[in-house]
Amino acid sequence: MPVLEQGRPLRVCIAGFGMAGRCHAETWAGMDGVDVVGVHSLRPETEAPAVAAACGPDVPVFGSFAGMLDAVECDFVSICTLHDTHAAEIIEAVGRGLHVLLEKPICLTPEDLIAVRKAVKAAGTRVFIGFQEFHYGQLQATIEAVEKGYLGRVHLAEIEYFNGINPSVQQYWWARTKRVGGSSMLFCGCHPLMLLMNLMKDTRVAEVSAFSTHSSARDFEALEWQATQVNLIRFEDGRIGKVTSCLDSLHPYYWRNSLIGDEGSLIDTRILSRTMMQGLEPQGWTELATRSINDAGVLSPDMFTPMFGRILANLREDAPMPYSGFDAAWEMHRILFACEEAARTGRPVVPDQYLAPPG
Ligand SMILES: NC(=O)c1ccc[n+]([C@@H]2O[C@H](COP(=O)([O-])OP(=O)(O)OC[C@H]3O[C@@H](n4cnc5c(N)ncnc54)[C@H](O)[C@@H]3O)[C@@H](O)[C@H]2O)c1
Known part of the structure; x- marks a missing residue:
């Protein structure tokens, strides 16, 4: 209604x-x-x-x-x-x-x-x-490529997000704290995790493992949380995902997406697909002409208009x-907190045991 x-x-x-x-x-x-x-x-x-x-x-x-x-x-x-x-x-x-x-x-x-x-x-x-960011440009094209079946069944999805949260960043004064910023995953890693969940939405997460570390560069010494966290996610149907939230990189804001399926692969803006169209080289990459996500470290209103x-x-x-x-984002947060627990304990976590969804 x-x-x-x-x-x-x-x-x-x-x-x-x-x-x-x-x-x-x-x-x-x-x-x-x-x-x-x-x-x-x-x-x-x-x-x-x-x-x-x-x-x-x-x-x-x-x-x-x-x-x-x-x-x-x-x-x-x-x-x-x-x-x-x-x-x-x-x-x-x-x-x-x-x-x-x-x-x-x-x-x-x-x-x-x-x-x-x-x-x-x-x-x-x-x-x-x-x-x-999923409603325009590169990431929308990435989701559509999977939804339209151009990659077939994606059995491996690696979504890597790099940013450098140092004192020159506007949000640094609050984002660097545990009390307000939260963690690497809560501040930024939720974006690549949400992309993974959008790509694998027809299955559920069975188990997660995660590890975290921190750069020794002085630029990041005042961050109160471990800035780099790598999460491995096993889905119930056997497929796997890897989500990296690295907020202590010296290079500028950068996403790296590698999706590997049984009909093709997509790495950033390059696609190889057996189903997209006839006549393509079987081993050749096709470059997608699309707005890169890598200008999204600084927001502008045009990025919000489609959503x-x-x-x-x-x-x-x-x-x-x-x-x-809301429901998809809520589920992503449930998996995020399971990943935080896995990073904290160094042990695999089953989200349905750690934070069961309300019946
Ligand atoms: N969707 C996205 O891509 C995206 C990108 C950036 C931020 N965010 C989210 O948006 C929310 C706000 O983030 P933001 O980037 O707008 O943060 P920001 O630091 O630019 O501003 C946040 C708030 O802090 C206030 N503020 C700024 N300087 C201050 C100061 N010196 N003293 C007191 N208050 C001050 C501002 O008035 C504002 O209300 C957060 O939840 C953040 O995670 C989302």
């Missing part, structure tokens, strides 16, 4: 006005059929001029999340605040009957993951999680919401 009548604008509030929040605000403000009606900023005085520039001079700015929701009539909240408030804010928002787009991660602990799910299911509102369009279509027409729906 559509949840937004045709012809009525979607009234959107935005919480958090950093790199992600500005992109959400500018993207929502530029969309037909959307009114931005309020912004919650952690620094209202400092950020009010930027809010006015992005959303218009009449949009009120609030220092408190609940204060904003008390003061304005809205249908939808985009939550782009720091990680340690995500769980409480989404529970508050759905409790008020609002639809939500929550930036990753959903929360920082397994206990909060269960609590958020309970609240979302009880509220029955629509919740989306911020994985805009936001799908959210609107989901609310207005019940169109499907692939790649960023």
Whole structure:
């Protein structure tokens, strides 16, 4: 059932006005059929001029999340605040009957993951999680190549994500802490893990192993968590995945995807496929002309437009919401916490035993 009548604008509030929040605000403000009606900023005085520039001079700015929701009539909240408030804010928002787009991660602990799910299911509102990168360019093409069968049955998927979280990074002051940033996987590794889960979505995870380590470069010495974590994931049907979250690389932001199947392979933007079309060299790579993911270390609003369009279509027409729906993202977090436990203990973990999905 559509949840937004045709012809009525979607009234959107935005919480958090950093790199992600500005992109959400500018993207929502530029969309037909959307009114931005309020912004919650952690620094209202400092950020009010930027809010006015992005959303218009009449949009009120609030220092408190609940204060904003008390003061304005809205249908939808985009939550782009720091990680340690995500769980409480989404529970508050759905409790008020609002639809939500929550930036990753959903929360920082397994206990909060269960609590958020309970609240979302009880509220029955629509919740989306911020994985805009699967809705355009290279990663969308990667998922489509698998969904269209160009690689056949993918038995090995290695998704490697490299970034360097050093003092020159805007988010460093909070992301480097355990209390707010969380961990390598919670801050960034959830992105490549979500890609793996989107690629292998027709099976369940049976078991995970994980190991972590840390660069000895001074650039990363103040990170409170082990910056490099490698996760091995065995699926119930026997296929395997490897997810690397390496946040202490000296080279710039970089994804490396290697998907190997029984009809072909895809490595980054090169594909070899026996089923895609006739006439290709059996041993030859075909280069995909697609926007690279490797400019996504710094966000811009155009990266969000395709996902936001799908959210609107989901609310207005019940169109499907692939790649960023709540249930799939929730399951990814469940596997992420199992990987954290495996890295902590040095032992394999069965997610259904460590963090069983609610019945
Ligand atoms: N989907 C993605 O690709 C993507 C990319 C980046 C961030 N994110 C997520 O978006 C959320 C917000 O991240 P961000 O990149 O916008 O973070 P950010 O550091 O740019 O801003 C986060 C918040 O911190 C506030 N802030 C900035 N400097 C401050 C200071 N000196 N004192 C007090 N407050 C200050 C900002 O007002 C903002 O509300 C996080 O959940 C993050 O993981 C998602």
